[in-house]
Amino acid sequence: MAYEMSELKKIGLGLIGFGIFFTFLGALLFFDRGLLALGNIFWLSGVAILLGWQSTWKIFTNRANYKGSVCFLLGLFFIFVRWPVVGIIFEIYGCIALFGGFWPSVKVFLYQIPVFGWIIQYPIMLLDRLRGSA
Numbered sequence: 519m520a521y522e523m524s525e526l527k528k529i530g531l532g533l534i535g536f537g538i539f540f541t542f543l544g545a546l547l548f549f550d551r552g553l554l555a556l557g558n559i560f561w562l563s564g565v566a567i568l569l570g571w572q573s574t575w576k577i578f579t580n581r582a583n584y585k586g587s588v589c590f591l592l593g594l595f596f597i598f599v600r601w602p603v604v605g606i607i608f609e610i611y612g613c614i615a616l617f618g619g620f621w622p623s624v625k626v627f628l629y630q631i632p633v634f635g636w637i638i639q640y641p642i643m644l645l646d647r648l649r650g651s652a
Contacts, residue, residue, distance in 0.1 A: 530568030537561025549602035586615025
């Protein structure tokens with residue numbers, strides 16, 4: 519195998535997957551705040567387990583990432599005070615600002631998935647325009 523994952527990293531990826539699923543389900547069910555909050559908790563804990571607690575803390579407290587961190591935490595706050603639409607908008611911007619630097623690595627990983635990678639490499643897909651950056 520080219521790359522093996524530890525059990526802890528598999529758990530982190532599973533929690534991130536559950537977080538994305540519950541967030542999607544919460545948005546689908548007219549921005550149900552309970553599902554959105556549960557999705558955020560799963561997603562944050564999954565990122566912390568996958569990257570490690572210190573790396574996650576460094577990402578959120580890095581001076582270059584303050585804008586993304588504040589937007590993400592403000593979005594989480596808005597979800598908890600029952601403004602889920604505003605909260606999701608802030609969280610999406612915060613995630614893009616925080617994790618935008620990981621895009622080339624994610625793109626290379628997505629291209630290597632057997633069937634999914636072949637599909638997203640078609641010229642009609644949006645990811646094909648970003649091919650030169652990775």
